[in-house]
Amino acid sequence: MKRSNSLRKSRNGGIYFYFGDHAIVIALVVFWVALFFTNSAFSSFSNYSAIIKEASIFAVAGIGMTFAVISGVFDLSIASQIALSSVVFTAILPRITPEIPGLGIVLSCVVIIIMGVAMGLINGLLVANLRIPAFITTLAMQMVYRGLAQFVNNSPVPISSLGNEYRSFTATAMEDVVRWQVGGVELFFGRGFGGTRLFGFPLFFYIMIALALIGTVILRKTGIGRNILAIGNSREAAHIAGINVPRTQIITFVMVGLFTAFAGIMMTSHHGSSNYGVPSGTEFTVISAVVLGGTALAGGKGSILNTVIAALFIATISTALTGFGIDNNIHGIFNGAILVFAFSINTIRSYADDAFVKFLANRDIKAIANKTAATK
Amino acid sequence: MEYIELRNIVKTFYGVKALDDVSLSMKKSEVHAVVGENGAGKSTVMKILGGLYFADRGDIYIDGKPRHINNVQAALKNGISVVHQELHYMPELSVAENIYLHDLPVKAGFIDKKTMNKNAQALLDGMNVDIKATTPMSLLSVSEQQMVEIAKALSHDTDIVIMDEPTAALNVKEVDALYGIVAGLKAKGKTVIYISHRLKEIFDICDRVSVLRDGKYMGTRNIGEINQDQLVEMMVGREISQYSTTADHEYGETVLKVRNLTKEGLFSDISFDLHKGEVLGIAGLMGCFREDIVKSLYGLIHPDSGEIELEGQTVYSGSEGVNLISTPRKAIGRGIGYVTEDRKNSGIFALMTARENLTISIMKFLAKFGLVRARSEQELLDDYTAKMNMKYRTPHQRINSLSGGNQQKFILARTLSTNCRVLITLEPTRGIDVGAKSEIFALLEDLAKSGVAIIVISSELQEIISNCHRTLVIFQGALTGEINKEDFEETLIMQCATGNEVFMGKEADGNG
Numbered sequence: 001m002k003r004s005n006s007l008r009k010s011r012n013g014g015i016y017f018y019f020g021d022h023a024i025v026i027a028l029v030v031f032w033v034a035l036f037f038t039n040s041a042f043s044s045f046s047n048y049s050a051i052i053k054e055a056s057i058f059a060v061a062g063i064g065m066t067f068a069v070i071s072g073v074f075d076l077s078i079a080s081q082i083a084l085s086s087v088v089f090t091a092i093l094p095r096i097t098p099e100i101p102g103l104g105i106v107l108s109c110v111v112i113i114i115m116g117v118a119m120g121l122i123n124g125l126l127v128a129n130l131r132i133p134a135f136i137t138t139l140a141m142q143m144v145y146r147g148l149a150q151f152v153n154n155s156p157v158p159i160s161s162l163g164n165e166y167r168s169f170t171a172t173a174m175e176d177v178v179r180w181q182v183g184g185v186e187l188f189f190g191r192g193f194g195g196t197r198l199f200g201f202p203l204f205f206y207i208m209i210a211l212a213l214i215g216t217v218i219l220r221k222t223g224i225g226r227n228i229l230a231i232g233n234s235r236e237a238a239h240i241a242g243i244n245v246p247r248t249q250i251i252t253f254v255m256v257g258l259f260t261a262f263a264g265i266m267m268t269s270h271h272g273s274s275n276y277g278v279p280s281g282t283e284f285t286v287i288s289a290v291v292l293g294g295t296a297l298a299g300g301k302g303s304i305l306n307t308v309i310a311a312l313f314i315a316t317i318s319t320a321l322t323g324f325g326i327d328n329n330i331h332g333i334f335n336g337a338i339l340v341f342a343f344s345i346n347t348i349r350s351y352a353d354d355a356f357v358k359f360l361a362n363r364d365i366k367a368i369a370n371k372t373a374a375t376k
Numbered sequence: 377m378e379y380i381e382l383r384n385i386v387k388t389f390y391g392v393k394a395l396d397d398v399s400l401s402m403k404k405s406e407v408h409a410v411v412g413e414n415g416a417g418k419s420t421v422m423k424i425l426g427g428l429y430f431a432d433r434g435d436i437y438i439d440g441k442p443r444h445i446n447n448v449q450a451a452l453k454n455g456i457s458v459v460h461q462e463l464h465y466m467p468e469l470s471v472a473e474n475i476y477l478h479d480l481p482v483k484a485g486f487i488d489k490k491t492m493n494k495n496a497q498a499l500l501d502g503m504n505v506d507i508k509a510t511t512p513m514s515l516l517s518v519s520e521q522q523m524v525e526i527a528k529a530l531s532h533d534t535d536i537v538i539m540d541e542p543t544a545a546l547n548v549k550e551v552d553a554l555y556g557i558v559a560g561l562k563a564k565g566k567t568v569i570y571i572s573h574r575l576k577e578i579f580d581i582c583d584r585v586s587v588l589r590d591g592k593y594m595g596t597r598n599i600g601e602i603n604q605d606q607l608v609e610m611m612v613g614r615e616i617s618q619y620s621t622t623a624d625h626e627y628g629e630t631v632l633k634v635r636n637l638t639k640e641g642l643f644s645d646i647s648f649d650l651h652k653g654e655v656l657g658i659a660g661l662m663g664c665f666r667e668d669i670v671k672s673l674y675g676l677i678h679p680d681s682g683e684i685e686l687e688g689q690t691v692y693s694g695s696e697g698v699n700l701i702s703t704p705r706k707a708i709g710r711g712i713g714y715v716t717e718d719r720k721n722s723g724i725f726a727l728m729t730a731r732e733n734l735t736i737s738i739m740k741f742l743a744k745f746g747l748v749r750a751r752s753e754q755e756l757l758d759d760y761t762a763k764m765n766m767k768y769r770t771p772h773q774r775i776n777s778l779s780g781g782n783q784q785k786f787i788l789a790r791t792l793s794t795n796c797r798v799l800i801t802l803e804p805t806r807g808i809d810v811g812a813k814s815e816i817f818a819l820l821e822d823l824a825k826s827g828v829a830i831i832v833i834s835s836e837l838q839e840i841i842s843n844c845h846r847t848l849v850i851f852q853g854a855l856t857g858e859i860n861k862e863d864f865e866e867t868l869i870m871q872c873a874t875g876n877e878v879f880m881g882k883e884a885d886g887n888g
Contacts, residue, residue: 217747221750222743222747223739223740223743223746223748224746226728226735226736226739226748227736227739229725229728229732230728232727233724233725233726233727233728234724234725236721236722237722238725238736239676239703239704240674240714240716240722240723241737242705242737243737244705300726300727301728
């Protein structure tokens with residue numbers, strides 16, 4: 001986290017700044033302030049907390065995706081992973097009825113997390129051992145996981161039109177669960193979640209922050225994280241430095257699976273129902289958050305906290321569109337535009353950083369030349 | 377009467393002068409050789425003439441007129457075509473299509489395949505090579521591809537043909553064919569500029585030879601008025617060593633024993649010993665596969681046969697199928713360290729911090745319960761900063777904002793952090809300034825004195841002469857010389873490196 005200090009002292013005491021790394025933070029603040037003054041809907045705190053809640057699911061999925069993009073790959077299967085988690089979660093929850101209240105939820109969560117890790121492991125093994133490009137592997141596995149989700153759900157018919165005997169696995173079951181409370185705080189499962197708050201913030205906010213901090217520590221302070229960064233910079237250099245590259249690739253996908261499982265649990269409890277139809281395309285929203293957050297598209301550098309900020313930024317835009325009365329049907333245009341912007345800003349940014357590094361190098365060369373001239 | 381004149385050419389790359397006021401001239405219909413050591417500037421001159429680079433200063437005159445050559449098309453328009461050292465081709469297209477890609481014959485809007493194939497076949501037959509014009513490029517051997525590359529240049533039918541190391545990938549028969557081609561061009565009144573490391577070829581087919589050294593022009597001689605020894609002396613010169621260190625300490629027992637190491641197509645029958653505290657140089661010209669030999673000691677290349685013994689234990693044996701150093705990871709575990717020659721692509725992790733770059737190879741030793749202890753990490757950095765005089769602004773600075781010399785120190789420190797007892801360094805001073813160069817070699821000497829066995833591969837002979845106890849010389853994948861410190865002489869190394877039989881094998885084989 002020390003690393004995200006953007007102010008660095010240069011050798012001769014001046015201060016410089018990798019602007020590109022933190023542009024998103026500035027963008028979000030400016031955007032929020034602008035909205036606060038221009039739109040009455042945004043002058044209330046509750047609207048911002050709604051944005052945070054909406055963003056948190058994408059943000060948590062984005063933590064996992066940040067690992068993938070940093071290592072130089074995408075995982076296109078996360079929307080389907082979320083769908084499968086969601087369906088399995090609602091299928092097993094009503095069947096686990098332990099004596100202690102709430103243990104069922106905990107056990108179900110554990111199952112989902114193990115499942116997420118397993119899905120990541122499968123993706124990773126395919127990429128690392130069969131040497132199929134990650135893009136293709138996860139595109140294929142995306143279909144497999146979604147197919148499985150439909151299979152578990154036992155019917156491709158939308159949840160809302162299912163008969164009561166199915167609903168007992170899904171929506172109704174969740175409504176039972178929601179009554180479980182701890183010390184006056186309603187747990188975050190079920191439809192009733194919307195009202196769950198701690199110190200004024202939705203509970204999802206704290207989960208998001210906690211997971212982002214864990215993710216950051218893994219990325220920067222563990223061997224696993226450093227190895228993922230390293231293979232994103234150069235696989236060849238990583239290999240020469242003694243890093244087990246295939247193993248690191250597998251772990252990367254496991255990280256994606258792990259955080260995606262959390263996102264799946266959150267989404268399920270947010271909707272209060274299983275949702276095998278989590279829209280495909282969600283993975284691209286998540287990827288655009290990662291890229292907008294400054295993670296290099298080619299891998300090698302990135303920040304999990306910035307991904308979270310970027311997810312908030314994207315959620316703000318969609319809320320703002322609604323706030324300004326823009327037709328829901330054309331939101332896709334804006335989402336597409338964000339994606340283009342996210343990917344192009346990275347190019348602009350790397351130009352800027354390159355120019356900066358070149359400038360420093362030139363200055364060093366000149367300094368050396370002056371020094372040698374002076375000694376002569 | 378000079379036909380081509382290059383006047384006062386200066387070319388700088390990232391502040392380093394590749395060509396310093398070079399003036400060269402060639403006569404019409406002569407075969408003119410340009411020679412020099414690695415990095416002397418031969419290829420740079422030719423790339424300027426061929427339109428790939430643009431000189432910072434200086435003029436080009438052809439036939440008495442000044443020419444402005446700023447791209448390949450302009451070079452062709454001025455009658456210059458180039459056979460490049462690196463092969464550039466479309467593997468899925470036919471030989472004929474590759475040759476005429478620049479100017480496909482067209483009939484009624486469609487490619488006239490018949491004419492194209494006919495012309496290409498005629499061109500290839502004229503070159504006296506046995507290649508069918510309709511064969512897909514990918515089915516050809518590397519040497520055949522090289523011949524097609526030559527045909528491509530000839531298809532332009534220009535007055536000046538530049539050949540940059542055309543024989544690097546050719547076998548004996550094809551070299552003969554090339555001699556024929558060059559003679560044919562000369563007979564037609566064309567000018568050939570011929571660059572080669574193989575001095576024998578230059579004496580075989582060239583009329584005059586110009587020598588470059590460290591980006592400077594050293595002179596031109598008629599081939600009849602100079603012999604190979606004199607030419608080599610012109611190439612290497614006599615300079616006072618710019619490096620103060622000398623490997624004068626005694627070295628100890630054998631650490632690494634390599635016997636008959638062979639890899640099909642790269643190197644064969646390589647045997648040598650490396651001792652505790654010794655600095656062993658490996659010299660050879662570009663493309664002699666010396667890097668591949670040491671890569672097989674670090675699991676980057678898997679040899680076909682031979683044996684490697686490390687500290688008394690057989691770690692590789694082709695006959696017994698043992699390979700305990702099959703990956704860099706395993707090699708590190710056995711106490712072998714490796715510093716790459718390609719710092720930018722396979723050395724640094726450009727976007728990671730300086731400190732992260734240092735500690736990446738030993739993460740598991742720095743971690744407690746999986747978390748890296750920031751204090752141990754910083755202590756390690758402080759330790760190496762003091763030992764190696766590394767300069768950086770903060771430990772959190774991205775490594776690509778450091779100077780080349782400091783990047784190199786970080787990579788060296790990373791390798792040393794694994795406690796290696798055998799250290800392989802490839803081009804340890806490439807692309808770094810003079811001050812840092814001598815610092816690096818001083819470090820290597822200190823390491824050697826502390827008992828590390830070091831292999832240094834360098835294209836700069838001076839470095840090897842000043843810093844190594846012994847030097848192996850490689851020519852076309854074979855060991856052609858093993859020279860002790862007392863016998864070091866640039867000319868001797870160069871004679872071995874250019875495959876001069878008179879000098880090869882003159883040294884004792886030293887395998888005992």
